[in-house]
Amino acid sequence: MRRAATLLLALGAVAAPAQAQAADRPPALPGAKAAIVIDGRDGEVMYAKRAGSRREIASTTKLMTALLTLERTRPRQVFRAADYDAAPVESQIGLRPGERMRVSDLFEALMLESANDAAETLAEGIAGSRAGFVAEMNTRAAQLGLDDTSYANPIGLDDPSNYSTARDLAALTFALMQRPRFARVVDMPVAQLESGSRPRVLDNRNTLIAAYPFVNGVKTGHTSQAGYVLIGSARGRSGGRVISVVLGEPSEAARDTDTVALLRWGLSRFHRVRVLDPSRPLARTDIRYRDERAALVPQRGIVLTLRDAQRVRRVVDAPDEVSGPLPAGQGVGSVTVFVDGERVRRLPLVTAADVPGAGTLRVLVSVLGVPLTVLAVLAILIGVFLLALRLRVRFRLVKR
Secondary structure, three states, X not given: OEEEEEEEEEOOOOOOOHHHHHHHOOOOOOOOOEEEEEEOOOOOEEEEEOOOOOEOOHHHHHHHHHHHHHHHOOOOOEEEOOOOOOOOOOOXXXXXXXXXXXXXXXXXXXXXXXXXXXXXXHHHHHHOOXXXXXXXXXXXXXXXXOOOXXXXXXXXXXXXXXXXXXXXXXXXHHHHHOOHHHHHHHOOOEEEEOOOOOOEEEEOOOOHHHHOOOEEEEEEEEEOOOEEEEEEEEEOOOOOEEEEEEEEEOOHHHHHHHHHHHHHHHHHOEEEEEEEOOOOOOEEEEEOOOOOEEEEEEOOOEEEEEEOOOEEEEEEEEEOEEOOOEOOOOEEEEEEEEEOOEEEEEEEEEEOOOEOOOOHHHHHHHHHOHHHHHHHHXXXXXXXXXXXXXXXXXXXXXXX
């Protein structure tokens, strides 16, 4: 028969001092009209401020343009530049109508320089027209469950029909950051375009990339109606990853300051926790025919990066009894690790040391009991004595 045992661990389960609790609070964001922080590994919301309110989103609109580009094109594909008449204040790379440029370069111009002419070129190259592309943007948003998002252009120009929420933007960014190509590009401080009519060097408008080593994305934006917006992403030494969104900030400085504060706070919520240790037995099982127990340990250690208050459950599946001899390291069960109910690891349980076998006498005592064992031993001794006596008599007869 096997038995299962469940062990629970939890971060943040013990009450902290008042000072620590104060430090645990997210930063104040007096200027942000809306904000959110999510776990970059699973999308879990860690902090939200009016995250469901619909707002203008400026150039973070280009995230959906980026997603459709990744899904519908190849990096070395070449598009002809759209005939787009950009206003002097608009961000652009100065594409001439008909200029040929690879999609990979257009994509970098879209994400680093936030180039509106690159966005228009990608839209027309993918869908044939701006209107057709916008229709695809809205269809894709619906497919992703972005119920509070609507697009009116591929750029992010102010329009009553172009809006989203901090929550929807975080969800879209989470999906995009799972794509290595996207994650690589938004983490580039500088890019040099290799196609087009002339060389171009682009600086990432998200200056946090160059200023803070832990920041690895994602997208800035600004219009008169949207204010200053920024989607940030960061990775910590502990292995934690977070995504932040701030909308409606009053200035670029406030936007950057609040984003860094949110990212730092989010990363501070993660901790490295040793959930399995091969030096610590998780179970002890009886050794058959012996008054001893065998210690069972995980085959190897496991350290996980966990967020505050995440619950870890270890389910041990081990036999009630083992029969020796067994060498140290012999698999005799398993341990499964769950985080917030989701299975994340399963490892064998092994013997921590050699398991001795049972001697004949121990087996007899266990099977027959002490009185019968004594009688059995006496019978064996008498039998041995009689056999020896018989052999001795036979030897004397032969000698005569």
